Every structure is written in C-alpha cells, then in structure tokens.
Amino acid sequence: MADQEEGSEPQPQQTPQIEPPPTEQVPTNVEQPPQQAPPQRQDERGRNREFRNQRPRQPQHQGPRQQGPRREGQRHEGPRQEGHQPRHSGGLEISIVIPLYNEEQSLRELYGQIRDAMERNRNYEIIFVDDGSTDGSARVIQELRNRDRRVKLIRFRRNFGKSAALSVGFAQAEGQYVITMDADLQDDPEEISSLVDELKKGFDLVSGWKKKRRDPITKTIPSRFFNFITGMMTGIPIHDFNCGLKGYRKEVVKEVKVYGELHRYIPVLAHSLGFRIGEIPVLHRARKYGKTKFGMGRFWKGFLDLLTALFTTRYLARPLHLFGFWGLAFFLAGVGVDAYLTYLKFVDGISLSNRPLFIGGILLTIVGVQFISIGLIGEIISKTRTNADKEYSIREILK
C-alpha cells in the first residue's frame, strides 16, 4: 500500500512558477478547542447549519446571490500586476487549490469570480494544478499569472487524475487555510469565506454540501447511495463526502495522503487521523462549459475506493483483525456443519452423497483457512514495510 502511495504521487515536473516559501510562516499546529456542538438552525438563506455554532457572523455577501458570471465589468481591468501587497505578518492566509483537466473555457471566469469574492481579503494564492490538459488551459493560466502573481501553476506532463493533482497542490500550498474547488464553475468562490469562517471556529476540515445539486440524476442517485454507506460505515456525520469545495487547516493537507482516486474520501482519511470534520451547505451550479471528466466508471471505482478507504484507515496496521475474524468464523462454521453431518452418517447411517450442505461445509472451511492465511500474510507485509506511513497524528508537543 505504502509503495503504491509513493509511486502514484507524481511530482510536479514543471514548477518554475512556484515562488519560494515565505520566511515568515506561522506555526499552525496548535489548535483551539472545538466549539460546543451547535444546535441545528436555519439561517437567512434557509441553510441548515447543524455543524456551526451560534456566534453571529459578519454578513459576507450583500444582496441575493446570482448564478453564473458576475460583475463582468469588474474583471481584468487592464494589465495591472497584482499580488505584491505586503502579506500580513502572520504569513499567507489562504491557498486556493484548483485541479483542472481541459477547462480552458472556464478559467478566466473562475479567476474573475475568485478575485471578486476575495476582494476583502487579498492575502491568498491560487494554485492551479493542470492535470495534463491538452487544450489551452495552461496558456490561459500563464496569462492570468502575468497579470496577478498570486496565481500559480503546476503542470503535470500527462493526466494523472484529480487525486494526484490535489496531492501536489496540497504539497505546494503555503496558506494557513487551504481551500479546494473544481475549475468548472460548479463551485461558487463566494463560499470560500464561509469555509474559512467555519475553520476558524475550530474545525480542521470543512466540507461543502451540495444540498441543491445541479447534476444529472445519473450522478445524484449513486452519489446519495455512496454518501449514505460511507457515513454509516465511518460514523462521520456529513452528507456529501465528494464535494470538490472544501476547506482545510494547513496541517490536514500536509498529513493526509491522497492517492489513487481517494479524493472522494478525504474526510474519511482525515477523520481516521483524528481531525475534526464539519460541513456547510454550499451553492452548486450546473456545469457551464465542457463536460464531466468522470464517466460511468466513477460508480464501481467509487465503490472499490470506499473499500480501500475503509480498509486502509482501519486495518492497514492489523490486517489479521479483519481477515482473521471472518476466516475464523467461516472455518468454525464449516467444521461445525461437517462434524454434524459426519455424526449423522456414523450414528444414524445417513448417506452424505445427497447432502449439498456437506459441500457447503467444506467450502466454508477452505475459505476460512484462506482468509486466515491472507490475514497472516498481510500482517507480515505490514510488519516489514520499511516506508510505512506513521499511524498517528500529533496535535501538539509540549516540552
């Protein structure tokens, strides 16, 4: 597993645009205690805020929200260079990480919306991770960067997938809070400040919840199923695990290993390390340009990835606890069944030739032995892994 993780995290091949890390980084590993579990209530937009506390918030956005492009006239005014205002003494506050694959048409609009939304807090960077786009995405981002030095670009040599893109974006992010969002304009940048507000209340990861989802039914129904199963299996009380719009404290993104296609289950990975997970409803919009990058394969891959997420977060270090339990159960059931049939044969003289149960007993015994063996082999692999990930996460050390 660990090998796979290492191997499937491509390093950025061309990162000349990444600025050197600022020297005035603030240590972020000391957390405030979480607030009391907030009661459920509805706010002015009719949102459920069951994971929020009751502290009144500053109004973030005046007036009703609009969908689609906003305030066109305010974007791209001339070739003025931005991003040179002095950073706050606490270092960079927000990193916005955006994985993208062939989203050329959306990028300028997305950038404009982010700039508008972040008008009040300019202490941010936007890290575009171009996941091997074959259209003009990289060129558009270069243009944006020429105008605004807060824009950064990491380009993959080929398409490695959203998890790899997020993983590299996380590695490069310097902000105290890291926001991820999709590049296809389905996520609303106005939500960034809401996510950061929520993080400031003490959560480590705040997930967006596409409560009113603007996607075809072929996506929404399986997604509900996966969310229900994942919530049930993990006990994490959120509705939308795979929302692209999420906020993290910096230490979460530096610790959680996102590989394969596990971006769907980042809250599960973070939760297993002990991070506190929150959720807020977010506005979701229909895809404006292009089409979805995940086909029907998302369903069975999603299911297999759920297995991986559950297994690696619970049993990676003790595989025998899973396989040994079921192996022993099958083995004992098989032996019990066959012992009973053998008793019937010798005591009551009942023939075994027409007893399908006999075969069933043999099958259970064999499967049981195999499960136990797999568990033991797993234990050996787990013990001998040299580059194993640590199995704990430290909140703070007082010396």
Ligand code: UDP
């Ligand atoms: N994406 C990516 N690499 C991929 C597939 C997707 O970086 O291999 C990006 C994509 O450009 C978008 C985000 O991941 O910014 C979400 O993808 P998409 O909108 O296609 O997913 P959906 O909304 O259909 O779940």
Ligand code: MG
């Ligand atoms: Mg999308």
